[in-house]
Amino acid sequence: MQRFVIVVDTQADFLKVDGALAVAGADALVAPMQHWLASLRPSDIAGVLFTFDTHSADAYPASAEAEQFPLHCVRGTPGWANMLDFAAVDPGIAVYRLEKGVFDMWAEADVVIEAVATGVTVARDAFFAALHARGVQEVAVIGVAADYCVRWAIEGLVARGFAVEVPAGLTRGIARLIEQVVAEDFVTAPVRLGAPA
Numbered sequence: 001m002q003r004f005v006i007v008v009d010t011q012a013d014f015l016k017v018d019g020a021l022a023v024a025g026a027d028a029l030v031a032p033m034q035h036w037l038a039s040l041r042p043s044d045i046a047g048v049l050f051t052f053d054t055h056s057a058d059a060y061p062a063s064a065e066a067e068q069f070p071l072h073c074v075r076g077t078p079g080w081a082n083m084l085d086f087a088a089v090d091p092g093i094a095v096y097r098l099e100k101g102v103f104d105m106w107a108e109a110d111v112v113i114e115a116v117a118t119g120v121t122v123a124r125d126a127f128f129a130a131l132h133a134r135g136v137q138e139v140a141v142i143g144v145a146a147d148y149c150v151r152w153a154i155e156g157l158v159a160r161g162f163a164v165e166v167p168a169g170l171t172r173g174i175a176r177l178i179e180q181v182v183a184e185d186f187v188t189a190p191v192r193l194g195a196p197a
Contacts, residue, residue, distance in 0.1 A: 002046040003165075004136050006157075007033070008105075008143030008150045009053045013072040013079035015144065020072035020079050023144045026172040033142060033170055034088050042092030046136045049113065050082060053149065054099040065103065075099075086116055098124065103148050106156035128160055138163045140194070146173030151181050154191055163190035 010033065013019040015026045037048065053073040055063070060071050073080045086095050095116040100108060105124075112121040122130075139162045141153055150171055154164050164186075171178040182191055 003138040005048040007050045015083045038088045047094040049096040052099045104152035140165045142170035146171040146178040147176040158189045165194045167194040
């Protein structure tokens with residue numbers, strides 16, 4: 001049975017050591033994540049979705065994120081760019097992108113998912129409902145930060161009836177490691193840590 005993959009916010013402002021909101025140790029994720037993505041096979045994977053944290057310099061100061069973090073991932077800047085090469089994914093696997101203005105990829109009502117190859121967009125909730133209807137029951141989640149955007153991605157997937165696997169060694173957190181997040185926040189949920197990538 002196929003599963004889906006979500007790659008959360010692997011952007012320069014988080015992954016580069018000099019990024020606007022650098023996550024400690026996240027720079028070391030780039031090579032293993034690229035290798036892991038390259039190892040995925042079309043027979044096993046229904047698609048890969050890359051999320052982009054996306055802000056504007058004008059609107060950010062009034063946001064909830066501004067209460068905790070400096071301005072980061074401003075659309076169109078080098079810090080907003082994804083550090084992973086979409087071309088690493090087997091061409092037989094569909095690649096998608098999603099832009100979000102808050103930590104939680106499920107919180108905004110008007111979010112769409114865009115197919116990278118065609119530019120066709122689908123409403124986020126309709127996209128995941130269609131995945132579920134096709135028999136996709138598990139989603140693998142990697143990226144940053146484990147205790148913020150990754151955590152909320154997992155929570156939303158579970159709420160929508162998916163089981164979640166977090167492959168070991170492919171996330172970093174700001175204050176908590178993914179192991180701690182899973183142990184504390186998803187005790188009774190269908191969320192598991194996977195084998196090392």
